Amino acid sequence: MLIYTSFIKLKDILIVFKMEINLEKKKEILSQKGWVIVEDALDVESEQLSDWVDHISVKPGKEAKRLHYYEKTNLSPSLCRIERFIEDHSELKRLVSDGVVIETITGLFGEPVKLYKEKVNIKNPGGAGFRPHQDATAYENLSQHITCLIAVDDMTPENGCLEFADSLPNKKLDQDSYGCIPQEIYEDFKWTEATLKRGSILCFTALIPHRSGPNKTDLPRRAIYLTFNSAAEGDLRKKYYLERDQFLAKLQPQEKQISTIGHFEGEILN
Secondary structure, rough: HHHHHHHHHHHHHHHHHHHHHHHHHHHHHHHOOOOEEOOOOOOOOOHHHHHHHHHHHHOOOOOOEEEEEEEEEOOOOEEEEEEEHHHHHHHHHHHOOOHHHHHHHHHHOOOOOOEEEEEEEEOOOOOOEEEEEEEEHHHOOOOOOOEEEEEEEEOOOOOOOOOEOOOOOOOOOOOOOOOOOOOHOOOOOEEEEEEEEOOOOOEEOOOOOOOOOOOOOOOOOEEEEEEEEHHHHHHOOHHHHHHHHHHHOOOOOHOOOOOOOOOOOEEEOO
16 A cells, blocks of 8 residues: 555656656747647646636626627627636636646746736637737736637637747837737748647747737637736736726727727727
8 A cells, every 4th residue: 555655646746747847848949939839738628618618708797897899790799809707707717826727827937927817819700810919019017928828619720820920029029000010020920820729728928929810610719818927026917907998998989999909800899
């Protein structure tokens, strides 16, 4: 019995050691490329994840905290984004605050982290894509951040997966009036499509240019985005949503956006 127990403990130690080595390799890739994929990392079944997103996709009531945004498509109006949802769903809150996700981000960051913001981007059939941009433009009050994308559905070129520039700048690039990368800069980029199986995690940094195309398939493509900042900078989530709401409230009706960057290529209805 003692030998068996010792074997189990040794096995657990080896698993943890292997995870730490793997994370160090992923951290190196992230620093070089600006993005990295972590396959088969979630400790949640894909079907569960899909059910949870279905739950928060229901139009929120008065007491709900989450925000819904709709775009104009052939299925108009079509839900395209959900933000600030962790107060409305205990399992999703636990997903972003405990377990594999937080361990992965902490390992890649190299220090404790805090959740800065969360959203689900939904591309229903005909859903629009996003122009080339750097996330650092939207989060100027952070010295550093990492975004963790969790694929709720398979992400392919046909349904609008993320595409990343092959070179990682060491600074913010010039921007157009929408906060996006101008065509004369991005037309020289070479892009890599980040295809993902559902349940996979993709992490990327603030400076890596990225974009995505429309969903040309007959099925939805959903992805959870979790952005983390260093815990040393404080818990800034409440402040972020307050400032974001204030910014969007100042926009004219013809200037409707779903972010402080005007990168969304669709037509927002609310």
